Amino acid sequence: MGHASDTGGVKPMSIAGRLVSERERLVGMTDAERAFRAQWLKDQHLSPNEPYFVPEMYKETHNPIRRFYRAPLDKFRTMIEPMVGADRALKIRYFTGKFLMVAAFGYGATYYFKYNGHDWTKKGGWNVVQSRKSVLEGDPGYPQVSDRSKGSDYSDRGFKEGSKNLTM
Incomplete structure (x- = not known):
């Protein structure tokens, strides 16, 4: 087609x-x-009356869900329109919506990364792995040995630090 x-x-x-x-x-x-x-x-x-807003046309071109989530910023636009003019009010409405979406995404991402860490208390989460810096022959600190003294230190996911904090 x-x-x-x-x-x-x-x-x-x-x-x-x-x-x-x-x-x-x-x-x-x-x-x-x-x-x-x-x-x-x-x-x-154009006539001085142009462009003319037709409410029925708005209802035909915007479904009820879209009209619902656009309503708060549309109301905000009509409130500031007498103060700043129609064109500027439309631009402010547009960029306010974009800013609010970016802020909501930022807050959501911050919350997720702050409270969903990969530790021993839960099965999943955001895991940050840091590699040791490479130390070559002739560098100070060569040979760099592991800071983990025994096998139980590997993959503890903060268990030892967490258990110390729980007892205090």
């Missing part, structure tokens, strides 16, 4: 005609073409 067309399957055409090009206008224009061009330019000016 093909993609949906913006023109409904009809080939697009310019309503300005050949006179949209400055070069074509310089070649020469008839009186009928001059009248057409003047009318076309006059038609480009």
Whole structure:
């Protein structure tokens, strides 16, 4: 199946005609073409009432769930619109929504990494593994031996430090 067309399957055409090009206008224009061009330019000016907001159109193009989650910021936009103007209020509404999404993601990530660590009290979680720095022959501290003295020190996932904190 093909993609949906913006023109409904009809080939697009310019309503300005050949006179949209400055070069074509310089070649020469008839009186009928001059009248057409003047009318076309006059038609480009919008009414002072434009753009007109149609509430029914908004309801048709936005489903109820989208209208529900957009409602708080839409209300915020209508509150600040008299103070800052329609265009600026729309931009503030847009960037406020983006900022709130980034802040929610940041708080969520912070909470997850703070309270879901990989330790002995739970099965899973965020595991951070740090490798020992490499020490080559001739470097100070060569040969670097493991700081773990016995086998039970490996993979304890903070058990020894945790059990000390639990008794205090």
